[in-house]
Amino acid sequence: GQNIDQPTEMTATEGAIVQINCTYQTSGFNGLFWYQQHAGEAPTFLSYNVLDGLEEKGRFSSFLSRSKGYSYLLLKELQMKDSASYLCAVRDKRDDKIIFGKGTRLHILP
């Protein structure tokens, strides 16, 4: 079966750093995505990892450990506009379907 776990909610302060964790279980792993979704809007793509290690994109970085079934999204220099839900999603190798976690709602305090 497939299962993706991430914290329901997190709170951080403007200017700080926050790490959002995601653990997954899948029969056949073929990549992990992170999306950002503001309330009432469409998700937008942030990052993709298929090999172990860290991918950096400006203020956002994403890490993957396939042996541990673990990923995290690191957000630096937090801004108020980063208040959103962050969705972890895994592509299944068997049928190429993408399975989404329930998302982590991030609150940024001034």
Place this chain on the structure above:
Amino acid sequence: DGGITQSPKYLFRKEGQNVTLSCEQNLNHDAMYWYRQDPGQGLRLIYYSQIVNDFQKGDIAEGYSVSREKKESFPLTVTSAQKNPTAFYLCASSFGTSGANEQFFGPGTRLTVL
């Protein structure tokens, strides 16, 4: 501008009526998808299509139907057989269904069944 559009943004229907949600993309993507999102829930896959005139059921296809007669269009019909149709519906597209092909999402349609 290339993109993916959904209409309408808000839709109200009476119980027992079928309703069709529109999804159009001009990104020249081969694959298209329909997801449903409920409060506090992740996106759940309803149907997806990898190529014109072909589509597959996702995890929650019961009570829904789709067609893919054109590459650009992937309409979703919510039938009266769907027991809890009130939700936020998201359409997405991608170049392919493997590897790093990320999905591009439309703005969504919020369906309320009264």
